[in-house]
Amino acid sequence: MHSVLVLDFGSQYTQLIARRIREIGIYSEIIPYNTPLEKIREHKPGAVILSGGPSSVYGESAFHPDEGIFTLGVPILGICYGLQVIATHFGGAVDASAKQEFGRAKIQVEEQNGAAKSMLFKDIPNSDVWMSHGDKVVRMPEGFSVTASSGNSEMCAIETTGSKAALKVYGLQFHPEVQHTLYGKQLLTNFLIDIAGLKPDWSPKGFIEHQIEEIRKTAGKETVICGISGGVDSTVAAVLVSKAIGKQLHCVFVDNGLLRKNEAKKVMRVLKPLGLSVNLVDAEDIFLKRLKNVASPEKKRKIIGRTFIHIFEEQIHEEKFLVQGTLYPDVIESVSVKGPSETIKSHHNVGGLPKRMKLKLIEPLRELFKDEVRAVGRELGIAEDILMRHPFPGPGLAVRVLGSVNKNRLDILRDADEIYLEELKSSNLYRHVWQAFSVLLPVQSVGVMGDKRTYENVLALRAVESSDGMTADWAHLPHDFLSRVSNRIINEVRGINRVAYDISSKPPATIEWE
Numbered sequence: 001m002h003s004v005l006v007l008d009f010g011s012q013y014t015q016l017i018a019r020r021i022r023e024i025g026i027y028s029e030i031i032p033y034n035t036p037l038e039k040i041r042e043h044k045p046g047a048v049i050l051s052g053g054p055s056s057v058y059g060e061s062a063f064h065p066d067e068g069i070f071t072l073g074v075p076i077l078g079i080c081y082g083l084q085v086i087a088t089h090f091g092g093a094v095d096a097s098a099k100q101e102f103g104r105a106k107i108q109v110e111e112q113n114g115a116a117k118s119m120l121f122k123d124i125p126n127s128d129v130w131m132s133h134g135d136k137v138v139r140m141p142e143g144f145s146v147t148a149s150s151g152n153s154e155m156c157a158i159e160t161t162g163s164k165a166a167l168k169v170y171g172l173q174f175h176p177e178v179q180h181t182l183y184g185k186q187l188l189t190n191f192l193i194d195i196a197g198l199k200p201d202w203s204p205k206g207f208i209e210h211q212i213e214e215i216r217k218t219a220g221k222e223t224v225i226c227g228i229s230g231g232v233d234s235t236v237a238a239v240l241v242s243k244a245i246g247k248q249l250h251c252v253f254v255d256n257g258l259l260r261k262n263e264a265k266k267v268m269r270v271l272k273p274l275g276l277s278v279n280l281v282d283a284e285d286i287f288l289k290r291l292k293n294v295a296s297p298e299k300k301r302k303i304i305g306r307t308f309i310h311i312f313e314e315q316i317h318e319e320k321f322l323v324q325g326t327l328y329p330d331v332i333e334s335v336s337v338k339g340p341s342e343t344i345k346s347h348h349n350v351g352g353l354p355k356r357m358k359l360k361l362i363e364p365l366r367e368l369f370k371d372e373v374r375a376v377g378r379e380l381g382i383a384e385d386i387l388m389r390h391p392f393p394g395p396g397l398a399v400r401v402l403g404s405v406n407k408n409r410l411d412i413l414r415d416a417d418e419i420y421l422e423e424l425k426s427s428n429l430y431r432h433v434w435q436a437f438s439v440l441l442p443v444q445s446v447g448v449m450g451d452k453r454t455y456e457n458v459l460a461l462r463a464v465e466s467s468d469g470m471t472a473d474w475a476h477l478p479h480d481f482l483s484r485v486s487n488r489i490i491n492e493v494r495g496i497n498r499v500a501y502d503i504s505s506k507p508p509a510t511i512e513w514e
């Protein structure tokens, strides 16, 4: 199976390029813009795409690829900054444009004999495209011709022609990967299928078959351990590995006392039909003991992370491999040219584990996006209830009971959260939001219940819409729904006399409160 390599020059849209290619049914991977030619060759790419990027090709700190890519012998498509890289490499010139162009523009497709001159524009009329640039090609590179133009960029689409035609190098000033470019997907399809001759053969079924083979090769006869949370990623990873090596896989589910109401039991019940061997470890006491009187969010997160590792280590006997449900967005973050960003919160992670214990990793989902993981899960026969679950953070309710955590406060939160989730499901709203949960505030307020003064806790409800958890907006849940949930919680949960709804987006807030 050939893949498409996307060289990342730091565009905000790089992930989107990979995403669109996957939607066409072709495998794609993102690699840093400066990956050496030998490394690129190892991927055996069927086509290469150069992404956009914030720098200017003529600037001192411009990003340049290994020039050897132009000798790979596969079609190359440069988008925006990628086009500008191509233009300068082949002897053209790029300069700051008098007029910057952000947003919608209309392209004029060059015609020949009543059809588009370029195969890239097959079945694409003059139409709206999305632009985001301040530089433009001001002198054509040699051996190229213009295939489309826009009001502001006469050389909006160019490609090799004549004696250079066989090189199949294409450049676009606009962004075909964004939804606002009406025929963007058609253009990418033309490039990948008609020009590069790739086959759209990515399917969950093919993926599963391929991974099963790979996992068998990697694991051999060794035993393998997997931390399972009942969440989407670890469940799909575990079922896939178990399909490959059956009884060699041992799963560990840690009840850290920070799970939702009856979650340990529920998770064990839903995992049962999947035929996995799951060891439930009751570690509530140790987690709560270590968290006692700790109020700082970062301290809590670190204690939980460490305790997870500690419990996990006790469960490892002769295993040589560790299964992780790492997804593609996790991988991309570590290769992006943007480099490491500031730590906003320390995500609990089993990631520290392998080095310390010399466990080797099996990460069958590391090339997938979340919705693709769900599609693979569906193909594996995993129930929709598991696949459509909202993400749940490893530190669980410890980051939703603000301030210091104890069993009493956790129980109050569990009771309230159960009502909220129950109502979301029965009102058919659960699937329409990315994530919803309750937060117990370290604040008391005065109320009056049955003529009596109360002085009790405040609970916040949170629901967000998001596509990847990186940015989010608060969900505009119907007022009568919120009012019903609030009534039920105040009436049914002892210890809460006031409910608030969180109307902050991310950024500047985050999804979780701690």
Ligand SMILES: Nc1ncnc2c1ncn2[C@@H]1O[C@H](COP(=O)(O)OP(=O)(O)OP(=O)(O)O)[C@@H](O)[C@H]1O
Binding pocket: 226, 227, 228, 229, 230, 231, 232, 233, 234, 235, 252, 253, 254, 255, 256, 324, 325, 349, 350, 389, 390, 391, 392, 393, 394
């Ligand atoms: N209670 C737990 N017991 C054992 N392992 C856990 C537990 N919670 C988290 N993990 C491990 O940490 C990893 C990361 O957790 P994370 O919440 O990101 O993924 P997930 O739970 O598999 O899926 P989702 O994002 O849908 O919640 C899991 O894949 C799992 O291996």
Ligand SMILES: O=c1[nH]c(=O)c2[nH+]cn([C@@H]3O[C@H](COP(=O)(O)O)[C@@H](O)[C@H]3O)c2[nH]1
Binding pocket: 345, 346, 347, 348, 349, 391, 392, 393, 394, 395, 435, 469, 470, 506, 510, 511, 512, 513, 514
């Ligand atoms: O596995 C996890 N371990 C963690 O430590 C963690 N912290 C936050 N989250 C989840 O990540 C998404 C983004 O959350 P934030 O906006 O709060 O950073 C949201 O979906 C959060 O629920 C975590 N997931």
Ligand SMILES: NC(=O)CC[C@H](N)C(=O)O
Binding pocket: 011, 051, 052, 053, 054, 055, 056, 079, 080, 081, 082, 132, 133, 134, 135, 136
């Ligand atoms: N989006 C881009 O790739 C921008 C490329 C370049 N920095 C410009 O402004 O033209």
Ligand SMILES: [Mg+2]
Binding pocket: 229, 231, 232, 391, 392, 393, 394
């Ligand atoms: Mg989880």
